Amino acid sequence: MALQALKSAVDLFSAQTPLLAGVPEAEREFVDLAKDHVEQLLQMIRDRKIRAALQKTSISASFKDLAAEGPGSIAEGLAQLNATISDFDKMIAHGRKHILEQEAAFDREMARLAPHAVETVRRTRKQINRFFKLAGEFHNETVEFYYFLLALRAEYDPEAKGGPRFKDRRALAAYLREQMKA
């Protein structure tokens, strides 16, 4: 049950942002293309938010059931959760790279067009900015889910509870440095 819910989460977040590739020379054509992509991305964000909320509820419920079954079940669930967190690690790194590479490619295209199409570059820049702002939002939904998974793990992992308490910054830093050497 937990495995299925975690697998569904990986499937949900593995979708990438639509590829806004190449800048057609005709301004009208590009503005239409960018608008289509912005609409598509808006829909993907809405869809991802709704489905992510459902996934979180389902995963949380699965872990409550596992906890009720006993320590053996929860240990198994935590192992699956660790594997899912590792999948999210890779997806997030890949998704971020994908967005930043696309953005760099657009910067290059805009720089290429700028000398002979100043007006086109100026007008299309707004659409491009909107697209990448949304792409960031889309990506952040995955990051948010990742932190949900880390928090869920902390909820059930006995090692995420207890320890020495610190109110003094220097004492805390000294303790942490000492622990890193141990």
Next chain:
Amino acid sequence: MTIEVTPTKAFLKDLKRLGDEARQEQVIDAIGLFVENPWASSLNFEKIRSKKGYFSIRASYHDRILLKEVGPAKYDAVAIGNHDYIYGSYLRGR
């Protein structure tokens, strides 16, 4: 306002796992600053939207520290996440 922080075993494991001493020091600096001033702007202290009682602070470009509120002004440091959100400023200052 002083905060009480408990570094848990799970947090210490994540800190060790970072490997890179410079990154470890960034985490140590961030959690130290949190003890003194949780609202320091560089920490970007914020709630985890979908998990009540959990918060995160920024340690570096990559890393965020996950905190669980266990009482008034008391937090357990429970994990280090290796990813930060994409903010407007990351993408050409939009």
